[in-house]
Amino acid sequence: MSTEADYADLPMEIILQIMDYLNPGDLLEASLTCKRWFNASLHPKFMSRIQIVFDKLQDPSALNAFAAKMRYYTKIYLNEVDLEQTNLNFWNCFGQYFTDVIFNSCELREKTFNAILRQLKNLESLEINNCRELFMSGRLFKDLNDREAISCVNVKHISLKHNRYLSDALFSRIMSTMKNVESFNLSGCHISFHGGLFRKFYPPNQQEIGASENVLTFYYIIKFIESHAKHLKCLDLSETLIDGNALTTLAQVNNLKLEKLILKSCDQLTNSGISSFVCFQNTLMVLDLSHSVRLTDPSVIQICKTLTQLKTLKLRRCRALTDQSIKEIRLLKQLECLDISECDVITSKGFIEGIANEPNDSMIELHVSALNICQSAVIKVAECLKNLRLLDLSFCKNAVTNLALQVIFKHLLKLRNLNLEFCDMISDAGICGMEMQSQMRIYEQTSNSKQNVKSDSSPNTSQEIDNSHDELDQPIERINRQSFHISLRSRAEEEIVNDAKRKRIMLHMYEQPINCTQYQMNCTQYSIARLKGLRSLNVASCNRISDVSLKYAFEFRELETLSLSKCQQISAIGIEYVVIKCPSIKVLNLSDCHNLTDPAIEMISKKLRRLTHLHLERCSQLTDSSLDSIAMHCKRIKFLDVRGCRSICSEPNLRLDNLRSMQRILISKPGPYQMQKQPKAPPMPPPF
Numbered sequence: 195m196s197t198e199a200d201y202a203d204l205p206m207e208i209i210l211q212i213m214d215y216l217n218p219g220d221l222l223e224a225s226l227t228c229k230r231w232f233n234a235s236l237h238p239k240f241m242s243r244i245q246i247v248f249d250k251l252q253d254p255s256a257l258n259a260f261a262a263k264m265r266y267y268t269k270i271y272l273n274e275v276d277l278e279q280t281n282l283n284f285w286n287c288f289g290q291y292f293t294d295v296i297f298n299s300c301e302l303r304e305k306t307f308n309a310i311l312r313q314l315k316n317l318e319s320l321e322i323n324n325c326r327e328l329f330m331s332g333r334l335f336k337d338l339n340d341r342e343a344i345s346c347v348n349v350k351h352i353s354l355k356h357n358r359y360l361s362d363a364l365f366s367r368i369m370s371t372m373k374n375v376e377s378f379n380l381s382g383c384h385i386s387f388h389g390g391l392f393r394k395f396y397p398p399n400q401q402e403i404g405a406s407e408n409v410l411t412f413y414y415i416i417k418f419i420e421s422h423a424k425h426l427k428c429l430d431l432s433e434t435l436i437d438g439n440a441l442t443t444l445a446q447v448n449n450l451k452l453e454k455l456i457l458k459s460c461d462q463l464t465n466s467g468i469s470s471f472v473c474f475q476n477t478l479m480v481l482d483l484s485h486s487v488r489l490t491d492p493s494v495i496q497i498c499k500t501l502t503q504l505k506t507l508k509l510r511r512c513r514a515l516t517d518q519s520i521k522e523i524r525l526l527k528q529l530e531c532l533d534i535s536e537c538d539v540i541t542s543k544g545f546i547e548g549i550a551n552e553p554n555d556s557m558i559e560l561h562v563s564a565l566n567i568c569q570s571a572v573i574k575v576a577e578c579l580k581n582l583r584l585l586d587l588s589f590c591k592n593a594v595t596n597l598a599l600q601v602i603f604k605h606l607l608k609l610r611n612l613n614l615e616f617c618d619m620i621s622d623a624g625i626c627g628m629e630m631q632s633q634m635r636i637y638e639q640t641s642n643s644k645q646n647v648k649s650d651s652s653p654n655t656s657q658e659i660d661n662s663h664d665e666l667d668q669p670i671e672r673i674n675r676q677s678f679h680i681s682l683r684s685r686a687e688e689e690i691v692n693d694a695k696r697k698r699i700m701l702h703m704y705e706q707p708i709n710c711t712q713y714q715m716n717c718t719q720y721s722i723a724r725l726k727g728l729r730s731l732n733v734a735s736c737n738r739i740s741d742v743s744l745k746y747a748f749e750f751r752e753l754e755t756l757s758l759s760k761c762q763q764i765s766a767i768g769i770e771y772v773v774i775k776c777p778s779i780k781v782l783n784l785s786d787c788h789n790l791t792d793p794a795i796e797m798i799s800k801k802l803r804r805l806t807h808l809h810l811e812r813c814s815q816l817t818d819s820s821l822d823s824i825a826m827h828c829k830r831i832k833f834l835d836v837r838g839c840r841s842i843c844s845e846p847n848l849r850l851d852n853l854r855s856m857q858r859i860l861i862s863k864p865g866p867y868q869m870q871k872q873p874k875a876p877p878m879p880p881p882f
Contacts, residue, residue, distance in 0.1 A: 209234045218243050219754065219780065219804065236265060245269035245294070249857060251276075257284040269294040276301040282309055289313025296321040296353075302328050308335075311344050320346070321353035321379075329359040332407045335367035346371045353379035355430070360384075362405040362414040369418050377428030377454070380415070385431070387412045387440045387462075412440055416447070423449040432458035432482075438467025445474035454480040458508075461487055468493040472500045479503055484510040484533065494519035498526055508533040510561065517544025524551045535563035535586065542571040542593075550574035555581050563613070564589040572598040573637070576605045583608055588615035588732065596624030597633045603720040611730040615757070621738035626747045627718040634718045721747045728752065734759035734783065744768030749775040757783040759809070766794035773801035780804050785811035785835070795820035799827035806830055811860075812838035821849040828853065835860040 213221055213234060221243070225235035234240075246267045248257070257280050270292055278301050293316055302325050311317075328334060335341050349372045354360055360383050369375070386392060386409055395406045396413075405414060419426060429444075429452060436457065444450075452475050457463060463486050472478065478501050483489055489512045497507070498519075504526050509515060516539045523532065524547075532549065534540060545567050549560070557579045563586050572593045575585075585606065587594050594617035602609075614620065623629045722728075722743070728750045733739055740763035748768075753776045758764050764787045773779075779802050784790060790813045798805065805828055810816060816839050824831065831853060836842050837860050843849070847859050 204230075206230075206234060210237060213237075213240060219778075223804070238268075241266065242268050242293075245271055247271045247273070248275050249273045260284065266291045268292060271296045271298070272300050273298045274300065277306055277310070278303060282313070285310050285313040290315050293317060294319040297323065297325055299324045304328065304331065304334050308344065311346070315345065316348060317346060318348050319351040320349055321351075321355075322357070323353060324356040326357065326359055329357050329361075329364055332359070332361065332364060334364055335371065341367065341371050344371055347373055350374060350376040351378070351428075353430075354383065355379050356382035358384055360410050361407045362409065362411055363407040365410060365414055365418070366405045374425055375422055376425050377430075378426075379430040379456075381430050381432035381434065381456070381458070383410060383434065385410050385412055385415065385434050385436070387435055387437055412436075412443075416443060419444065419450065420447055423447050426450060427452060428454035428456075428480075430456040432456050432460065434460060435462050436460050437462040438464035438470075441467035442470045445471040451475070451477045453477060456480075456482040457486065458482055459485040463488055465490055465493045469496045472497050476500050477503060480506040482506070482508040483512065484508045486512055487514070490514045491516055491519035495522050498522035501526070502528070504529060506531040508561075509537065510534070511536040513538055515540060517541055517547075520544040521548040521551075523548045528556055529554075530556055531559040532557065533559075533561035535561045535565070538564075538566060540565055540567070542567045545571045546574050550578045553578050553580070557582060559584040561586040562590065563587070565593070567593045569593055569595050569598050573601045576601045577641070580605050581608055582606050584611040585609060586611075586613040587617060588613045589617075591617055591619060593617075595619050596621060596630060597637060599624035599722075600627060600630050600634055600718055600720045601637065603627070603722055603724050607724060608727065609725050610727055612725070612728060613730075613732045614736060615732045616735040617733075618736055618738065620733075620736055622740055622742040625722050625739060625743040627721045630718045630720075634720070723747050723749050725750070726752075730755040732757040733761065735761075737762055739763065741765055741768030745771045748772055750778075751776070752778055754778055754804075755781040758787060759783045759785040760787070762786065762788055765789040766791055766797070769794040770797055773797050777801065778804060781807040783809040784813060785809045786813070788812075788814055791815050792817055792819040792823070796823040799823040804830060806855075807833040809835045810839060811835050814838075814840055817841045818843055818846075818849065821846050825850050825852055830855050832857045833860075834858075837862045 209231060213224060213231075216224060221235060221240060225232045244267060246260075246269065248271070250273060251257075266288065268291055270288075272295075277297075289310070290313065292314055295314060295317060298321070307328055314320075322328065352368070352372060352375055354365075354368070360380075369378075391409070392411050392413055395409050395411070419429075441463065455471075455475070455478060460483075463483070465488070468483070468489070469492065473496075481497065481501065481504060483493075486509075489509070491514075494509065494515060495518070497504070499522070502525075505528055507523070507526065507529060508531070510533045512534075513536070515534070515537050520534065520537075520540050521544050523529070545562075545565070549557075550571065558581060560575065560579065560582055561584075562575075567590060569592075572587065572590070575582075576598070585602070594614060596619070599620055602612075729752050731750070731753060732755075734757045737760065739758075739761050744764065745768055748771065756772070756776065756779055764784070769790070782798065782802070782805060790810075792815075795810070795816060796819075798808070800823075808824070808828070808831060810820070813836075816836070818841075821836075821842065824834065832855055834846075834850070834856070836846055839862075844861070846861055850856055850859065
């Protein structure tokens with residue numbers, strides 16, 4: 195047994211090297227080991243990974259109390275904080291260390307902002323989002339002395355998104371203090387791209403008129419881009435009315451070589467504008483055109499042919515795209531992240547011939563949520579994209595089957611994030627690998643035969659794989675074939691009974707196998723436990739998953755986020771094993787798990803020491819005893835959702851008053867969710 199001296203006396207170089215492999219959450223836990231490890235965690239290269247967050251701070255004086263701490267952070271995020279009620283002691287102490295500062299929806303005015311900015315001498319990134327009081331008066335930086343006293347030479351990123359009072363005058367003054375900006379964000383701002391409105395505020399006969407304080411025009415934005423073209427690398431104009439003409443004008447700016455362009459939810463974009471832009475700006479590495487309703491196949495085809503260096507392409511909810519454009523994605527050899535979720539017209543044919551046409555070692559993230567694809571497409575992805583770290587298959591209910599899961603667990607061993615929400619065809623058999631041997635044998639035989647057949651026979655092979663997965667619930671089918679009586683249950687009741695039978699049979703096969711030979715013949719050994727590095731797992735609404743999977747397959751030491759929402763067969767039996775085998779969970783969603791009782795919440799509270807977010811919405815069997823367990827053991831919890839828990843008191847915040855870390859509790863409004871006295875039974879009807 196190791197003692198504290200065994201690891202406390204390690205050389206500092208070794209401790210620093212160990213900590214270099216840890217994520218921020220694990221780094222915080224390691225710093226609590228002993229004083230020597232705490233001092234090692236204060237190294238500048240580790241502190242640069244950590245962001246200090248003040249969220250909805252009710253007592254602004256806490257900023258001053260924090261100034262007495264010995265740690266120095268480089269990143270700070272202030273959300274809905276009234277900075278007008280605080281003095282400047284905090285900024286005087288920490289201002290010189292901050293490199294990244296975010297003001298989001300803060301009460302902030304010109305005088306206070308100028309005083310804060312003077313202390314940020316090493317500022318590199320500044321975000322002022324939705325701070326209307328700061329821009330409402332229009333007097334920010336109007337005094338030339340204020341601009342000269344503030345040094346923002348090192349600022350490389352500036353964000354002014356969702357500021358409705360931003361004008362040409364304010365934009366020009368702010369940008370004049372920043373000479374080396376490489377990226378800026380104006381998403382959600384009211385930018386005028388129409389020439390008629392520009393002529394209204396800048397008449398042709400008034401050449402000496404200054405920048406307007408009433409409107410923000412694309413003309414002044416282009417002037418800034420032209421003056422900083424050599425440095426500018428990233429631009430975000432999401433949720434604006436930018437059109438094809440403006441995009442063409444932007445593309446033709448001299449010396450401009452953008453690497454990242456984000457145009458989410460820009461409804462006025464046209465194919466001609468996008469095509470001309472990518473022809474001029476062929477150095478793009480990141481392109482986000484999500485929710486662009488006018489985007490069609492010609493634009494994507496031009497993107498795939500021109501942007502050979504593209505690494506990230508996001509086309510979520512571009513519903514006009516078809517297989518014709520998706521096939522061309524195979525030309526992007528360096529693509530690492532692809533998002534084509536919610537593109538309804540895309541089918542398995544385009545998916546297989548494009549993304550999964552050949553082995554691709556560069557793809558790391560793939561988002562294909564809510565696509566109309568089949569099982570063979572998911573199997574091809576698992577076979578060809580073996581370096582995937584993130585895979586989003588949510589709402590692909592017809593594509594994600596038990597066989598598809600087995601192929602994923604066989605090939606994608608590097609997965610860190612897996613989203614299977616509402617893939618309700620999967621069951622314990624697919625998660626654990628039980629009763630899947632025959633299907634996997636057919637799949638492996640089919641895969642081997644593919645190497646000896648021509649490409650024109652591949653569609654028939656894929657169809658053969660699809661036809662081989664019909665027996666999803668073999669144990670249940672065997673029982674049903676033995677019973678010949680006619681059931682009088684409804685369809686929903688029959689499904690509940692089948693789920694209970696399936697769970698009982700799977701437990702019997704695991705715990706009491708007839709003999710080792712038969713057990714090995716039924717088990718494929720391809721369970722979800724093979725994904726050792728999994729950090730985020732979402733199996734919400736997969737109602738066929740039961741305690742069997744939690745007990746025998748869930749063993750992830752690094753898992754931080756787990757969603758079991760609407761998995762109604764989950765009970766305290768499975769939770770007991772999850773909290774032991776997955777000790778790093780921070781976010782746990784158990785909403786609509788109606789079989790959960792107070793002992794399950796007690797185990798969660800005691801074992802999951804890192805738990806920060808717990809969702810228990812509509813868990814009807816929970817009582818105030820669960821709140822007492824949370825209040826006693828969950829010392830780091832920040833968020834709790836107990837809406838719809840009818841047996842819990844109407845004011846749970848009073849029972850959790852001792853939790854200093856708690857930031858938000860979601861509760862039901864008084865009324866039908868409160869526990870009420872049951873009414874008396876109605877009298878019997880009179881006899882005839």
